[in-house]
Amino acid sequence: MVNKKLWAILPIAALAFGCQSNKSSDQKQADRTVFLDVSGMDTTVHPGDNFFMYANGQWLKKTVIPPSESGWGSFYTLNDENLQKLHGILDKAAQSNSKRGTDQQKVGDFYSSGMDTLTIEKLGISPIQAQLKKIDDLKSIEELIAYSADGFKEGEGDLFSFYIAADERMSNKNAATFVQGGLNLPESSYYLDQDEKAKKIREAYTNYLSKLFTLAGQQATAKADAESVLKIETAIAKSHLNPVELRDPIKNYNKVAVAAFQKETPNLNWNDILGRLAIKTDTLLVQQPKFYVALNNLLKSEPLPVWKLKLKADLLNSSATALTKDFRNAQFELYGKTLQGQKEQKERWKLMVSTVDDNLGEVLGKLFTEEYFKPEAKKRMLELVNNLEISYRDRIEKLDWMTPETKKKAIEKLQAFTKKIGYPDKWKDYSDVEINKDTYYANLQAASRHAYKEMIEKMGKPVDKTEWLMTTPTVNAYYNPPYNEIVFPAGILQFPFFDANADDAINYGAIGAVIGHEMTHGFDDQGRQYDKEGNLKDWWTPEDATKFTTKANQVASLYDGFTLLDKQHVNGKLTLGENLADIGGLNIAFDAFKKTKQGQDATKIDGFTPDQRFFLSFAQVWRIKNSDERMSMRLKVDPHSPEEFRVNGPVYNMEAFYQAFQVPKTAKMYVAPEKRVAVW
Template sequence: MKLKLGLPIIGVALLMACQNKSTETDVRTVFLDKAGMDTTVNPGDNFYEYANGKWMKNTIIPDDQSGWGSFYTLYEDNLKKLKGIVEDAEKSNSAKGSIQQKVGDYYASGIDTATIEKLGTEPLKPVLAKIDALSNLPELTTLLAQLAKTDEAGLLGLTVGADEKNSVKNIASFYQSGLSLPEKDYYFKTDSASKAARAGLIKYATKLFTLSGLDTATAAKNAATILKLETEIAKSHLSPEALRDPQKNYNKMSVGDFDKLAPQVNLSGIFATMKVKTDSVNVGQPAYFKALSTLLASELLDTWKTKLKFDYIARNASLLSKSFVNAKFEYTKMFNGQKKQPERWKAMVNGIDANLGDLLGQLYVEKYFTPEAKQRMDELVNNLQKVFATRIDKLDWMSAETKAKATEKLNIFLKKIGYTTKWKNFDDVTINKGDYLGNARAARTHGYNEMISKIGKPVDKTEWGMTPPTVNAYYNPTFNEIVFPAGILQFPFFDANADDAINYGAIGAVIGHEMTHGFDDQGRQYDAVGNMKDWWTKADADKFKAKTDKVVTLYNGFTLLDNQHVNGNLTLGENLADIGGLAIAYDAFKLTEQGKEATKKIDGFTPNQRFFLSFAQVWRIKDRDENMRVRIKTDPHSPETFRVNGPVYSMEAFYKAFNIPKTAKMYIAPENRLGVW
């Protein structure tokens, strides 16, 4: 997936008429939180604060969370549902190899902390001994490749998916890796947060090496080696902003040319070990692999052995004894601000979803997703699709030629709702109650083999990139698809008992958001069948660029915390989707009976006011400062305040709904508003 709607960990998307089968008697009657509003704020001065100000002021983030709000509560509620499912599976005593047995025993192996504590570091020792025994570079790269197959090594990023310039065929793509901090600038910037992050990495690495059996002095020396090596690696990395450029990150080449680019990587040996059989690959970031090759030759073998050990231990830390789990938490809380660890069962449930997703997903949709939900969702998506087509036709800046191609692309969107029509097979995965790390390895090996088997084969567009319980959604440009897993199809995004203003302001805007991703600064570079291809006239592309430059400029000016600026280029795609999505949803809302009624109030608000308030309250999120600092640097989504204020202040309907004068603090003159789609 190239694009997602939502937050770094939980995301958002939309919902259509999905009532829990187990809670159908629960009827919600109030859909706006009036008590959470701050009506002392003029909606024209800061609409986000007007809609959410008291809630933001009074809400306390739970100690085990990096933030709190509507998406977090949905995510937590969904985890509780999954917990019930896996606990039922654990107690079922089902036949070996059944869905219930694999899901239940995987959960049991993770909850069995007594066995995990008894094993201690024993599960690590065989591989650590192999690393110690390495005597030359080819042996090291071969072991690196072996560990990559179970996701227990860094340095070799590999994925398999549709060739972006031949979207009907799968290709192996290699991408930059090797860093432990969130992104490259953390290794070089001199601000206090970056310095603290580097010190935190040293502390974390020292702790992991100590726990694995080294004395304190050696562990500290190894930790310093890790930071020094990763700093060198970071010099070759592209920034999060540059990683958004599809053209810059598409570098298809023959395996021979890849070998010439990175001769010390030992590609022939690595490809043989990793079972990569192909004559060409996409090298996403060539500078990284060129630098990796140079560093493999210039750095001592012992340095690379230390790096291999650290990556191996760190990637398994959450699967080991409490001391390892605690060490990882102490490190990660620097970046998310959590004050205490979440309950252990949550990590178990998330691990099952990540590793046995389609098995857990089958149990989930059987209990919590109705056919009626999918039918209602289909209707809503089709409704917004028609409105979007009308908006394209009315654009005053786009030529008829480009409009025709844009409409063609919109009309053949592949729409996936709820869950896959083709469940994945896990018959090759054996799950045992007493082997948590072994179960994770078995599942990872399955996932790797499944991925590798697709190289060079036709793309299967029935495949999903998210599991059914996932609380998120995405647009994938190479499939030209919009995807909404069952996990997100719940309140607050939709409620069957809510009026249209509520549903269109919430889920309608989210559907429109995903659709707009097909035409944002990234998505517009792919044609109707998913190939990266320029289908625009030059004049239209120039006009689009002029309009998006205004979006970049506006969002660059938004600040929070200690004058931290939003990165308008990094967040451009999501900002365009937010702006376009709200506009499309509003037009669709105006076609409903309530939308045509201008004055009839509910809870004291007109239909148009309820539409905008619903939109604002869906984005009601409070982040810890630590989490927000990382998001500003790495997340393509703007902070929620600006995900609301950016779009609404670009819509004339909003100004009319709240009678906002030109003197309001955030008033934008019509000629400066940000409408693109």
């Protein structure tokens, strides 16, 4: 089952490694008086030659990525602290013998069931044996489609992907939205590219599938079965839109009548499928129709036994983390080592903390908030958000390329932002979720049934725009166009992003830039196509739209020129929205900072002026070191630029940065004023 897509999120840090205890972490927060890591800077590098390295060079040289991680840095370390806090909550809940049905009992027993690896080993493959037999017993393509549709209620659906959320042209109405699916590698190029790296990954993938089939008792045919699955997924991949194409909201909005779609895809009985999914509607949103047309054809052109192998592979892959050590090790070899560059698996408790957060998110989030999120943090954060909104309005009013007509509507949209900070005003009800201490796989199914029921009940009801699309402890933030909202979970509202004791330069350079980033997503190349109500509707004059596109193309071209590793280029079109948000967000944050008392002062702290501290805070928030494997994957699929360019791209296009560090025209990365790119 596909959850509602989050637009324009900051990169989610992987689970982290090697943290302090809750007590020492809390003490560290309370006692912190120094907010810049001066020792991590490399002052042999001039700020005008490579500001990212100037701010972080020594840290990068000395930092070793922990063996269980694919990267390390700010997001990871904060996520690590949050994991420790959640671990404390779950340990306490697991040992509390709480009354059945309480929040503590559910999260505690869920966690305990995942930590009980002895029982998991004893059960072996038995948790999915019934499903495997059902697949073996399928006698026709029609039965196979029915089985795939029925499975969504248990979190085990297949063949296609869908979710129920706001109709992007009628944002107050929920709609069933079907999207492309069917691939187990990150995206279609992994199947279709013919370079050596892609071939090696495909070889690793078939080895992984072969191992899964062997563990499932198909030793004799495992290798051939794996090749068959790769072949059919390669055929599916040819129908997929690539990551750049997926960023076009107009191209990916296709409302169709069920009856008309049935004619396009006659081998898919949509009335039966929708009935099994418990969806009552006569229209669908099909984001990528090409995929469904291809699926329709492949269901008839490919033999039933091959499709059954595909369903088995998907089931084994999706269940691997909940099965025995052999399954978990096999999955780690592909997704951890080969694709991400991890050398070791994460500690079990960290995986289980994240699993509880994924499945009982608002139960755990409520407990996290009660213990760790202070009301004064929410109040201070709201002040920052409001200050940046004022600065954003000022910048819009002063734009020399936009007409008054479009400016008026842009300001109306800005002022219509819903601001969500910390945690939801109302928590979701999980009373229907039965959790037991010794049934890990069954607990996952119970959570999936709840999530599916919650989603399906949205059909026919108005959109609940109070809903959160991230859990409270998440180290992240997002803008969601159909809700026209900016959201900052409690998890990110901690150092190095935010500290109530820090001076304004630190907070505005860190969380201020994050706030400005999310606000700017409302006006990036995607977000600008939605009006103040969250509807996909053009509110720009043709003249202003053309000027915006010209300026945005300049940003894309700039980032196209950045390279990493073996001269692999950043994809300027894929990363355009995030780059626009980074550039706009930093400018807005700086303008807001300059309205503060410190922003109008020149008193140095730690040897740096307020303006210098602002830019250094921004740069040190983005100090992340990635494995080569992870970076290679990110350059293909991640809409966020590598961190070095998330820092250098914005600062070298800001006059305030040049003034703050007195950057001469002879500096390596100096950009003449007339060549600097900016939209907002």
